[in-house]
Amino acid sequence: xxTVDLDIRKLRYFVAVAEELNFGRAxxxxxxxxxxxxxxxRALERELGIKLLNRDTRGTTLTPAGSRLLDEGRFxxxxxxxxxxxxxxxxxxAVVIKVGVLPGLLATAAAxxxxxxxxxxxxxxxxxxxxxxxEVIRRGDVHVVYARSPFDLSGLATAPLxxxxxxVVLAAGDPLAERRSVSLHDLASRRLLQNPASVPEWYAVASxxxxxxxxxxxxxxxxxxxxxxxxxxxxxVLPRSITTSYRRPDLRVVPADGLAPSRIVLAWDATVxxxxxxxxxxxxxxxxGQTIDPVSLS
Numbered sequence: 073x074x075t076v077d078l079d080i081r082k083l084r085y086f087v088a089v090a091e092e093l094n095f096g097r098a099x100x101x102x103x104x105x106x107x108x109x110x111x112x113x114r115a116l117e118r119e120l121g122i123k124l125l126n127r128d129t130r131g132t133t134l135t136p137a138g139s140r141l142l143d144e145g146r147f148x149x150x151x152x153x154x155x156x157x158x159x160x161x162x163x164x165x166a167v168v169i170k171v172g173v174l175p176g177l178l179a180t181a182a183a184x185x186x187x188x189x190x191x192x193x194x195x196x197x198x199x200x201x202x203x204x205x206x207e208v209i210r211r212g213d214v215h216v217v218y219a220r221s222p223f224d225l226s227g228l229a230t231a232p233l234x235x236x237x238x239x240v241v242l243a244a245g246d247p248l249a250e251r252r253s254v255s256l257h258d259l260a261s262r263r264l265l266q267n268p269a270s271v272p273e274w275y276a277v278a279s280x281x282x283x284x285x286x287x288x289x290x291x292x293x294x295x296x297x298x299x300x301x302x303x304x305x306x307x308x309v310l311p312r313s314i315t316t317s318y319r320r321p322d323l324r325v326v327p328a329d330g331l332a333p334s335r336i337v338l339a340w341d342a343t344v345x346x347x348x349x350x351x352x353x354x355x356x357x358x359x360x361g362q363t364i365d366p367v368s369l370s
Contacts, residue, residue: 172214174219175314178364179218202223206224223269227341229342235335238332238333240325241301243304243324255329265297302320
């Protein structure tokens with residue numbers, strides 16, 4: 073057999089005939105005329121110098137070489153199609169959506185669903201704190217954020233995901249830690265170790281001294297809050313998914329009495345048109361139940 077360049081189109085025609093073992097059915101499958109198909113198969117045999125098909129009044133059968141070419145040809149056609157897809161993906165620019173996520177929240181399921189729709193799409197998770205959850209949108213640092221109420225929503229669009237209870241975190245040995253629940257009035261004379269805007273209900277009943285202290289000494293990092301609580305510098309009010317994830321022997325978690333649940337929402341700048349961002353939002357809403365570990369709600 074002389075060395076020839078294999079014609080992929082003729083190979084595709086041959087595979088169709090070899091699988092159908094009928095030129096009429098193969099021609100219909102390929103959407104070409106049967107005489108054209110017959111000529112292409114004869115041309116392939118001439119180019120290869122090998123007989124691939126036996127044709128007689130009883131029908132069409134494969135020669136040993138034809139059977140071998142069928143197996144190898146199927147594989148080669150699959151590889152050619154995969155190569156075309158890879159080249160197409162290389163040509164298409166990557167679409168990156170930056171997603172801000174607060175501690176205790178999960179965007180993994182939404183990111184996977186978003187990326188599965190198009191290999192050129194990618195969701196990049198950006199950790200953010202409660203204090204900056206709205207500002208990262210306004211600054212354009214992220215396209216969408218998994219946020220917790222309450223926060224300043226002015227200028228932002230939101231969509232609700234789910235709600236979860238809030239707990240009070242106290243030092244081990246604190247008398248309040250032995251209670252079944254703790255009210256805001258029980259905490260009115262104690263120092264809140266976070267931005268008081270995150271617990272406006274406490275701010276409304278706290279003493280003037282503690283309100284000023286909370287504004288001056290609030291901290292944003294979860295670990296830093298917990299260290300200060302363990303040192304008996306004050307208390308913190310956190311969503312259930314966070315208190316479940318940060319269990320420590322020197323802390324006690326007590327359900328908050330009279331506190332509205334923490335609302336988890338998606339937030340974004342609706343004045344900016346972005347089709348990819350909107351597709352991620354749709355994926356996130358479809359995966360809303362996986363935004364937090366279900367164990368936290370049990």
